Amino acid sequence: MPDSYTDGIGVWRCCTCLMPQPCACAYHAERLHHARKPSMRFFDEDKIGCYLDDIGHRVEKTKDGKEIRMVDLTLRVQPLTAELAQALDPDVRALLFNLGDALPKGKIKAIHFALVVPRQALTVRLVPESDEAALLIPDVELTDVRARVEKGVDGYALVFYASFGPVSAKDLEYLCSWHTQQRFVTFHPQEPALNFEGAAEPATAGGPRRVARTAASAQVQ
Numbered sequence: 001m002p003d004s005y006t007d008g009i010g011v012w013r014c015c016t017c018l019m020p021q022p023c024a025c026a027y028h029a030e031r032l033h034h035a036r037k038p039s040m041r042f043f044d045e046d047k048i049g050c051y052l053d054d055i056g057h058r059v060e061k062t063k064d065g066k067e068i069r070m071v072d073l074t075l076r077v078q079p080l081t082a083e084l085a086q087a088l089d090p091d092v093r094a095l096l097f098n099l100g101d102a103l104p105k106g107k108i109k110a111i112h113f114a115l116v117v118p119r120q121a122l123t124v125r126l127v128p129e130s131d132e133a134a135l136l137i138p139d140v141e142l143t144d145v146r147a148r149v150e151k152g153v154d155g156y157a158l159v160f161y162a163s164f165g166p167v168s169a170k171d172l173e174y175l176c177s178w179h180t181q182q183r184f185v186t187f188h189p190q191e192p193a194l195n196f197e198g199a200a201e202p203a204t205a206g207g208p209r210r211v212a213r214t215a216a217s218a219q220v221q
Contacts, residue, residue: 004112012112021112022144040189042120042142045087047128047184051076053159055175060165070165071175075185078157080147088158089115096147096156104155110148117142119190122162124174128184135174139190140164 004021007013017025056072077084082102085093092113097104120142124135145160167175 006110022114040118042117042187043084043087045084046186047125048077048084048087048187049128049182050185051078051182052175052178052180055179068165069167070163071167071172073162073175074159075162076157076159078150078153079155080158081155084158085156089113092147104149108147108149108156110146112144112146115145117145120187121190123186123188124178125184125186134183135171137162137164137171 004012004014012021013019014021014023014025017023019025052073053076054074056074058070058072060068060070062068080096082093082097085096092115095105095111096108120140122135122137122140123133124137125132126134141161141163143161143163145158147156147158149155150157
């Protein structure tokens with residue numbers, strides 16, 4: 001029995017509270033509790049091929065009034081094979097692929113996953129054979145994980161948002177070079193930071209980021 005549906009104008013809604021997904025009703029709060037997987041990594045495999053489809057920029061205010069320039073990336077893993085789905089979460093593999101022949105299930109067009117992912121540290125490489133990291137991104141929030149099929153492309157694409165900041169000019173330059181291209185990313189859980197008294201924390205609550213379309217060459221002022 002599905003717990004969500006797409007309404008007549010294309011909004012993904014909860015079947016219980018009818019609010020847009022992701023919602024905060026008691027039903028989905030319980031689902032999120034059970035959705036935690038034993039591993040703290042987003043993918044349990046290394047060097048996952050990720051396309052950077054979009055770059056968004058915004059400003060987030062901390063509790064003490066300071067402004068942090070944030071970046072929101074739309075990342076896509078395609079094709080999402082049965083092996084990659086298993087490395088993401090066994091339940092994702094079971095939902096998307098047949099048990100016996102590991103072929104994609106034919107009746108799924110798009111599906112949104114209620115995965116609970118702790119903040120991750122991303123190691124980005126230009127090619128999977130390289131041992132040297134081209135970019136290290138700490139404290140990344142991964143949200144809104146979903147799979148979809150695309151016309152003319154076999155199998156699934158896994159799409160998700162990656163939000164982090166602040167970003168240096170050098171890192172932003174690398175992100176712009178990554179835009180529309182594939183890089184190979186290894187995910188590890190972010191080491192917890194020491195909570196010093198008076199340390200600034202973002203005033204906004206965590207949650208999925210809807211990325212505004214911006215030119216990849218846009219510069220942070």
